[in-house]
Amino acid sequence: MSTDPQKTSSSPQALEFKSSTFSVPVLVLFNNSLQHIEQQLQEKIALAPDFFKHSPILLDLQELNKRNLDVPLAVLVKAIRELNLLPIGLRGGNAVQNRQALELGIPVHALHGGGSSQENAKTKTLAATPEQPAPNEDASTLLITQPVRSGQRVYSHGDLIVLATVSSGTEIMAEGNIHVYGSLRGRALAGVQGNEKARIFCSDLQAELISIAGIYKVSEDLSKEFRHKPVQIYLQDHSLIIKEI
Structure with a gap:
């Protein structure tokens, strides 16, 4: 069955892809104890409940894998979602974790630059920006x-x-x-x-x-x-x- 090109070209536009930049909190895990993770997440959320409510987050497993600590990803994601956080990506995972993430409908993000995600004790990771590009001096105010x-x-x-x-x-x-x-x-x-x-x-x-x-x-x-x-x-x-x- 042929398609009428005139009808196709005159159809109203239904969608458009656009590039976008937005900040996403990054949850870097150093311990695979689900009890400790859930407890400390509750403490963080209690400090700023409006900020974290239904907030998208990126899971970072790089430090866990450096220490050869495994974590049941499906159970972790379920616990995070029950705290009204929305995992939208995984980075630093191994092949098995990446496959599990995709089965859970969570995209896999590649690490860039080979840098460690370990943070200073006073540092809290907020934006998913593994690379540190130079400031754009030509950008307008x-x-x-x-x-x-x-x-x-x-x-x-x-x-x-x-x-x-x-x-x-x-x-x-x-x-x-x-x-x-x-x-x-x-x-x-x-x-x-x-x-x-x-x-x-x-x-x-x-x-x-x-x-x-x-x-x-x-x-x-x-x-x-x-x-x-x-x-x-x-x-x-x-x-x-x-x-x-």
């Missing part, structure tokens, strides 16, 4: 003049400047620096492609989460002395430093 409302997400391939309030429940991300000239109440992630020189500047710090190059702090970790004050935030020795402006 994105200027936002209206308030960023709850539920909105904003991404800039260069610097991001917001001349108004960033409300709770929002997420603003930039590959470069972030400047907020109103109150910062949502989540701010600078240097999301690995730019450790990126900084966050805001006139009124009330953030739910701040992050630079994947190293982050949630609101409970922020000292009260910096709340409601103009500050700058930057990385030093893999730790977030907050200073008044």
